[in-house]
Every structure is written in C-alpha cells, then in structure tokens.
Amino acid sequence: VSSRAGIVVTGTEVLTGRVSDRNGPWLAEQLRLLGVDVAQVIVVGDRRADLAAALSFLARSNVDLVVTSGGLGPTADDLTAEVVAEFQHRLMEVDEALHVRIAGIVQRLSAGRGWTLDPEATAHSNRKQANVPAGAHALEPVGTAPGLVVPPPPGSSSPLIVVLPGPPRELQPMWLSAVSDPLVTDALAGREEIRQRTIRLWGTPESELAAVLRENESRFTELEITTCLREGELEIVTRYHPQAENEYQDMHATIGQAFAATAFSLDGRTIDEIVADALTESASTIATAESCTGGLLASRLSAQPGASAYLLGGLVTYANSAKIDLAEVPAELIGQFGAVSEEVATAMADGARNRFGAEIGIGISGVAGPTGGTEAKPVGLVQLCLSRKGQTVAQRVQLPGDRIDVRTRAVMIAMHMIRQAFNGG
C-alpha cells in the first residue's frame, strides 16, 4: 500500500502567477521517491480562510500527510504557522532557544550584506518567526524561518502537517531534516515504492501513440500511463508498483518497436542531457550564432553542468552589422536572400564554427514577432542550420504562437538537430 499526501502551496504571488511555483512539483517528486502518492497540489493566496479550507479538503481526502510551502516570513501576510496551529488545535508559543538562534542568523546575514537593520523591526520579525505550535517539532532554519512538523490533536484522524518555507533553496535542504523526523517517519510507515519511467518521442502525432496504447491496453492494466505533448516532444510517463515491472518492460519494448524512428529517449534522459552526453562522449566542440533566439540556445546549452567541456561560446548577432562583422556573413547574402534565409543561417553556422574554432556550428535566424513579419516571411518563420566539416543540415519551419513560443520552439528544434547529427549524421 502506498501512502497519500497533499501539498499546499501558499502565496498570493504564486496564485496570481507573479512567481511560478517550483515547490509543489519538487515535493511531489520527493514524495514519489518515498512511495507516497500525491493526489493534489493546491495553490492558495495568503488568506486565512482559503488556507484553512485547503487543509480541511485534504484532511477529508484521507491523506496521511500534508506538506505546505510558504507563508513563514516576517510580514503580516505570512500566516501559515498560525493557521496550521489552529487547524491542529494547538496554541502558539515562543521557543526561546530558537528565538536566540534566529537572532544570531539575522545578525550574521545582514552583516554579510553590509545592511544596518532597524533594531525594533528586526526584534519583532525574529520573535514572529520563533513562534511554534505547542507539541510541534521545529526544523532548524536554513534561511531565517524554521520549519514545523505539526501533529494532529490527540485522538483525531487529521493528517500530520509539515510546514516548510517558500524559497526553494530553503525548502529543499529542510525537506531532508523533515523526512528524518520521527513523526514523519511514523506517518509514512508501510509505504511501497512507486516507480516512474519516461519515454520521449520526436515527430510522432499523439493520435498514433494513442492507437498503439489502445491496441495493447489489455496487457497494461497495472500501469498508470500519461502522455503529454510539449514544445513538439511527445512524452510518455508511466507509474507503477514494483510487481508490475514485467508489464512495464513489455510496454517499453512495444513502444520502442512501434516508434523506432522517433523514440529518441527510452531511458528517461531529456534532450538536454542526451545532447550534453553526445557532445561529451564524442569530445566534440560546438558554437552558436543566434539572431531571433537571442542567446537562448547558448544559455540552454550552458545550463548543463560541465558544459565548458564542449561549448566554446556563442554569438548573438541581432543587428545585421553584427552578422556581417562577427559571424562573417557576407553582406551580399543578406542583401540578396534576406537575414531569414537558408543562405544566411548557413553562413552564421559556418561563422560561429570558424570564429570559435568549433567542430559544430549552429545558426538560427527568424521572425519571432510580434512585429517584423512580411507576407513572404511571416512571424514564426525560422531558418536553422547545423554545419560541420563536410556536412550542412538546414531546416526551415513555420512556428505557431507568440514571441516566447517561437523562440522556445526554435531552440528545441536546434537541440534535436544537434542530437540527430550524432545519429548516423
């Protein structure tokens, strides 16, 4: 049997989309690794009643554990600790030893930043953050706020609640202390591993995949299969308990055979990891020249740890003069074919390769919009080129969506062009 958990993400800034939530998904994944199934992630604003309603809903859904993130800061809208205490029928009291430790942390942090703090404001916020529900365990602060493990009132069937701070770099290390807390260990006893495996396809329509899954559905009864199309990749994620491992292996082989040409990742690696591995293993070097994507491909390649082994650098040649001077694109090419053309993208790729002394060059030129489109070259038209010694591969695509979509999708296509260059290219 697996345990079930619910996650509550608090913060009006998350609810209204000013900040995108990284905690819900991260916690869901950590819980899965522990064999805990997450039923719901609920995002609520910094409002007492809405937070309380979310806790009640999860308690009624029979979860064994609730994890909350956010609302532990020093301002008045930070009220998670208080609302959780009330929900579990526990009074708040200042933990004096914790109070002293928090004051020490705040002192060190502000000294490091060269800030002079108003003593009264600081004392007030330290005291607020040292408030702990009676009978709860405090988790040592990573930033300035402690976390909390708050048990239900005696005799109640309410779930255990783990209260964590909002900033991911405080929440993540604190989660490690939380899972070794005896109250948490108890609540999660008797759980069973949930496996999760991912297969990714590039170039198969979702309906074809649906047909193959339908034909075989009687063989895959113990698998929870979900599919999702994003930025052109079709992703198949399967969750199952260990006893269904054979069934999963059967499905894995079925998909691998049915879509041999498009199943580019059968081992869970992302396109970013596959490209990084291919470049590393072949000891190749790469350089970019980007126009409409403005550095997005270079920043994606350089996001991988260890990228300096293969990424020599990149050019962002936004202005035509930069294409000519830096990417060595002959001015006549731009005059004759326009900046968005196979000829110019190829010259950019060659220029990047030459400038950085790299083996592989990528050139991208396009119309990201919202303006700048013409009838012949509308918004969304992107010309890509990959060049290396003795080989040039060009691709011209018309991408849907807004400026962000066009740029993101163009970079995704470039990543797959790099991957394909290593597959018998």
Add this chain to the structure above:
Amino acid sequence: VSSRAGIVVTGTEVLTGRVSDRNGPWLAEQLRLLGVDVAQVIVVGDRRADLAAALSFLARSNVDLVVTSGGLGPTADDLTAEVVAEFQHRLMEVDEALHVRIAGIVQRLSAGRGWTLDPEATAHSNRKQANVPAGAHALEPVGTAPGLVVPPPPGSSSPLIVVLPGPPRELQPMWLSAVSDPLVTDALAGREEIRQRTIRLWGTPESELAAVLRENESRFTELEITTCLREGELEIVTRYHPQAENEYQDMHATIGQAFAATAFSLDGRTIDEIVADALTESASTIATAESCTGGLLASRLSAQPGASAYLLGGLVTYANSAKIDLAEVPAELIGQFGAVSEEVATAMADGARNRFGAEIGIGISGVAGPTGGTEAKPVGLVQLCLSRKGQTVAQRVQLPGDRIDVRTRAVMIAMHMIRQAFNGG
C-alpha cells in the same frame, strides 16, 4: 460584490512537475480583470477520482464558476470532458457538425506538417474530441480540441464549469470566446472590479518593509497587501475594490517616501520593461559579453518585443580563448587576475562595446558551479561590469544556491546595473 472562481489544472505532467503550469496564473489574472476573485488553483493528475474530488471541493466552497484546463486530447488519460459531464449529471453525445469540423482541422494540420496519418487512429481521436455533454455549449477549437461551457443540472446550486484545453496557445484565444458565452456572462453578472497594483524595491530587507506596513496598518484596512521576495527584488502587491482607491494612494505615497532610494518601480513595470524603456527612450545601444551566464542576459534582453532597437548583440565567451579572440580580453589579464576578476569582466564589457559598436557594454564572469570553485573563488562568486564612455561600474557578488540560482540572480543584478546607469549614472 465580486464573484468567486476556482481553477482546476489537470495533468499528471503538471502535478509531477515535468511541465510547469502557465494556465492557472494566466486564468487567475484574466478573472481578476473581470472582477472575479480566484480562491484556489488545484492541480490534479489525470485521474477520474481526483478530478471529481477537486470539483466537489470547489462546489462546496461556493464559487460561481470553475475553469478547468487540460485533459481534452485524444489519449485515454484525457478525461476532463467526461468527468465534468458526470459531475453536472449530463450524458455525452457526439456533436456531428463539430465532428466534421474537427476532421477538417486535423486533415489540414497534418498536411501542413507532411504527416501521413493512420486513418483509423485519426477517426477514433476525432470522434472522442467531438463528444459534448448534453446541454453544454461547445467552444470552437483553436487546436483540435473544442472547449466546453457546462451548466449545472437544473435546480442545482453547483457552479458553471468552463472546460479549456491545456496548451496555452489554445487556451488563451478560447478564453475570449468563453467570456462572451451567455452562460458565462450570466454567471459573472454583478461583479465589481478588483484593482491590483504592484510596487517593487531593490535593496530593502523584508523586515524593514514589514515594520513600515505595521506602523501604518490602521490606515490601510481595506487593502489586501502581500509581499514577496524573489531573485533579490521585494515586491508589494495590493488588491482592493475601487472605493479604496484613496487608501491605496496614501499607501503608495507612504512606501514611496519611506523607501525613496530602493523603490525602483512605483508604476507596476518590471525591471525588464524599465530597462527596455530606458534604452529605447535614450536611443542607447547595448551589447553583452557573458561567461558563466552563457547567453542568459542576452536572451532576457532580447525577450522584449522591439529589442532590436537597442540590443546590437552579445558574445558568449565560455572558453578563455573566446574571451581573448572575440571579447578582446588581453591574455595577460586572465593569466594575472584569473577569468573571474574585475579586470577581466571590465575588459569583456569594453570588448563587447567595441565589437558591436554599442554605447553600453556588460561583462559577466563567474563560477556557476557545481564544480570549478576554489577557496579564493568559490562557487557563486560572480564579477559584473557595466562600461560606457567615461564610466565603468563593477560589482562583485557571492551568490547562494545552485547553478540555476547563481545564473538567474547574476542576470537580475546585471539588469539593475543597467537601470542604475540611467539614474544619474
């Protein structure tokens, strides 16, 4: 009185964090503009029972409207339409005219991509997507899936449910048809505008802001004030009904005076917009040379529509040889001071300026990690420089967090250096 709405985002890929949700926040903002207050965003996996539970919870929370996103695709795990129909006690029936239109769309789309589709698989998925609950209004497909407006059963106090597809570029245009549907207009009648205003500070600790808000709290009783610290910016968002406009103006002036030196945005503009406006209005040009941020600053500057007016281009000089050859950094500087030094960052900024003929140059060099740190230059150390004619501003920071955090925060600091260059710099 304002109406209240709940949002349900479906998709195991969102619940488990493989895709970050863009729809919940977008819908929350659209609803606010219509005077509809969003209480909760609930993320559920592609599971019948969990989706049904989320709908029941929102119905019990007395919302007037529920908006769902996702789960309208052709695969078996796409079950939103079915679950919503059952929740509203309505049978599913094929809309024959819609069926014909969907088949036409699929035909055109696949022809455009040069795909040959399996006719049986296609027919099955078209039929699935043309299923509509009896008495519901179908919203014309933007992709291949229609949306739905599904009323409660007669005599029930259950909310109206608007069912939208998951891909943001299908959901967003379809929302416009949804709000003009008579069932939706009825459900939202009698609503009152909710204003939302944002103030941003750079360099004020949250505790100092909390103190000022606390001192004045008796004057701001009708304002819903939330604060949030992210990537070093302190954001204050205030929501209120129009009758509290004077109270808001009072608060706006109070914050503006108390934090005159750090309140860089009193009109809601983001740092990205402020930098874009400053560069455009002064007709300045800019170029970048990035090492550890690998193109992230250039991609952020170029993300703004119209960036070509001021962004001439950028260099990603990951390898030292690229710093020397392309950014014109003297090799001796790297030998003497190391790549992460004020001297090299300044030479990079000057090199970018010179190479692109730009007025402003930015150089960034640092240790993003996870490896590459030393005792003298640990992971997180970043050296930034802004240079223009007759002026050089350097900043050396030690940033916390992982590779992603260090890169993101370094770019944020660079954005503020650019802003400050226009404030009497």
